[in-house]
Amino acid sequence: MSKVLEQVEEIVLPIASELQLELVDLAFEKEGKHWYLRVFLDKEGGIDIDECALVSERLSEILDKNDPITQNYFLEVSSPGAERPLKKEKDFEEAVGKWVHVTSYEPIADRKMWEGTLTNYDGETLTIEILDKTRKIVCEIPRKSVAKARLAIKF
Numbered sequence: 001m002s003k004v005l006e007q008v009e010e011i012v013l014p015i016a017s018e019l020q021l022e023l024v025d026l027a028f029e030k031e032g033k034h035w036y037l038r039v040f041l042d043k044e045g046g047i048d049i050d051e052c053a054l055v056s057e058r059l060s061e062i063l064d065k066n067d068p069i070t071q072n073y074f075l076e077v078s079s080p081g082a083e084r085p086l087k088k089e090k091d092f093e094e095a096v097g098k099w100v101h102v103t104s105y106e107p108i109a110d111r112k113m114w115e116g117t118l119t120n121y122d123g124e125t126l127t128i129e130i131l132d133k134t135r136k137i138v139c140e141i142p143r144k145s146v147a148k149a150r151l152a153i154k155f
Contacts, residue, residue: 004028007068012039015058021047024080025087028069035073040080052077086149092121101152102128104145114139115152 005026016023025040041047041055056077063075086092086100100118116130119138126141126149 002028004068008037008039008063011062011066012055012059015055015062016041019051019055021051021055025085028073035069035071037069037073037075039075039077040085041077042080042084047079052079082151082153084151086151089123092118092126092143092149095151096121099152099154100128100149102126102141102149103147104141105147106145108141108145109139114141 005028008028009023009026012023012026021041021043023039024042025038027036027038027040029036029038039055039059041052043051056075059077060075063069083101084091086095095118098118099116101113101115103113106112114128114130116128116139118126119129120127121143124143126143126146128139128141130137130139
C-alpha cells in the first residue's frame, strides 16, 4: 500500500469504526487527467447512501485540514458493490460457498483466471470448483499466487 493510502486509511478507520462500518478497500487512481480517492465501505446488510454521505463529509473535513495528498482529486465514498473485492483473510473466509472470480500472477495448470464456487479456504489455498463446458473441475490456487479476487455475479 502506498504511503498516501496508509495515511488516508489512518484517517478513515476511526470514522468507519464509529459508524460501525467496515473499510473494504481504498484506491487512489488517475483516470484521464483527474485523480480519484475512492473509499469503499460496507456493513452487514449493506451500506446506504446517507452513510456514504456522512463518511464523505467527515473525511472531507479532516482531509481539508491535514491532507496527505498534494494534487487535486475527487473524493468518492461508496459501497464495494455486488462484485466486492476479496483482500483480507476474513473476506476469503466469508466468501466460501459463493461465486468468485480469481486471477493469478502466473499460470497454474495452464490458466490464470478462474470463475466458480469457492468451496474452501484454509488460510493458504483457495479451492474453487469451476465448470469447464459440462464437467466440474476442482482447482487449488495458493493464496500467495492470487493477483486479484472478487465476488462475482453468476450468469
